[in-house]
Amino acid sequence: MKRTRFSARKRISPDAGELGRLATGLAESGGRLEDHLWEAQLVALTERLLADGAEDDINAALDRLYDTHADAHDELADLVESCAESCVLTHQGRDFDILLFNAPVLAWSRFSIPAERIGGGTLQSLKVQLGAHVFAAGADIALVDFLYSPDQLPRSFVDTWRLLRELGGAALEHRDLSLDVETLPETSRFLSDTRYLVGAVAVPRGAPLFRWNESDGNREQAQKEWVKQGGPCLEPLLTGCAFQPLLADSYHAACRNADSASRPYSVHASAAFLQTTLGQPTESLRAVIGGFHDRQLEEFRISFGPRDSDAVYHGVVWPLLGAEDENTDIIGEIEAVLRESGVKEIVSLDQQFPFEFCDDCGAPLYPNLEGETVHAEMPESANTASQTLH
Incomplete structure (x- = not known):
């Protein structure tokens, strides 16, 4: 996964340098046999660094490769993610493949979107539905008994790796993981946000992981059944919310899928x-779209207001993801989503807006019809606590 980084050139540790050398070799490999050679060495070093907690070495190698060798950067980022979210554990003399997974849920509410502990009965119901519709027959599943907000997910590769090992052990022992919620950061409040059901799945070495890995399964059917059967199990956790479950997947892929799906959902x-x-x-609304730049285009911000004035009532941030840049037709995608939502009058501004936020409250500023950046402010008659959809 390509990550946007801006860093100064500096000396790095021998381990970070070796990561760079191996990743470069893998990126420049001419065939699968050579791929296996480079990858085996790279996996061994990466797993040692994760076990040692050497996050700085991993990030230093990624920073250096981002500046010097984009393909090697992407190879290393993909491999580090894989090592952080999957492993092989031995239990009672047998080897098991372990995968850390994530089942995101998109939600919005005029009230606070919960991020809270999951009760035992709800946790078991969710495991039953995941086992029946998402994961392969015979898979052992362990869940964290907490519905995470984005602010509360593991913040590093090392933290993710540690959660993988802890949850993997729980899956093999047929138990779930009780989280120490006192150590979690506070959740930022948005009208639209994502919640994450995190767990690990264990299968015998080489066996199918997901339902769609089996000969009679497919991803589309798994998604349909998870929404139909798993959705009601989530209702007690999201009181007062409209929500949309997304299909569980490997941890990092699920996070990226949620980031992408959350933009039109918002x-x-x-x-x-x-x-x-x-x-x-919604036909009475006008939407104004503007591109906001730091060193490069970072995101689009969409303001909503009445068609008969230049007021800005509400705003949505649409960040660029992955390989998206100025040459990607993001505006066309945003306009299509706005029309699907019932907004008829859409104005796209060509000017480059500075990547700025309010100095007092930190909220993003949104473009108005005159090309100025302003606070989104609901009219006094509308009683709501926030004007930002995340």
């Missing part, structure tokens, strides 16, 4: 929120 949620709060149809 736009649809914004239109529904404004329609409900203002008591007006």
Whole structure:
């Protein structure tokens, strides 16, 4: 996974340098046999660094390769993610493949979106539905008894690796993991956000992991059944929320899928929120789209207001992801989503807006019809605590 980094050239440790050398060899390999040679050495070193907690060495190697060899950077990032989210553990004399997984849930609410402990009955119901519709027959599943917000997920490769090992052991012992919630950071409040059900799955070495890895399964059917059967199990955790479960996948892939899916979801949620709060149809709204730049284009911000004035009632941030840049038709995608949401009047501004936030409260500023950046402010008659959809 390519990560945007801006770093000064500096000396790095021997281990970080060796990571770079092996990743470069893998990126420049001419065939699968050579791939296996480089990859085996790279996996061994990466797993040692993760076990030692050497996050700085891993990040230093990624920083250096980002500046010097993009393909090697991507090879190393993919491999580090794989090592942080999967492993082989031995239990009672047998080897098992362990995968850390994530089942994201998109949600929005006029009230606070919960991030809270999951009760035992709900946890077991979720495991039953995951086992029946998402994972392969015979897979052992362990869940964390907490519905994470984005602020509360593991913050590093090393933290992710440690959670993998702890949850993997729990799966092999047919138990779940009780989280110490006192150590978790506070959750930022947004009208639209993502929650994460995190767990590990264990299967005998080389056996199928997911339902769609089996000959009679497919991903689309798994998604359909998980939403249909797993969705009701999530309702007690998301009181007062509209929500959309996403299909569970390997930890990092699921996070990326949620980041991507949350962008159109936030736009649809914004239109529904404004329609409900203002008591007006979405056709009465105007949307203004502007691109916000730091050293490069970072994100688009979408403001919502009435068609008969230049007021800005509400805003949505649409960040660029992965390989997206100025040459990607993001505006066309945003406009299509706005039309699906019922917004008819859409204005796309060509100017480059500075990547700025309010000095007082830290909220993003949104473009108005005149090309200025302003706070989103709901009218006084609408009683709501936040004007940002995340």
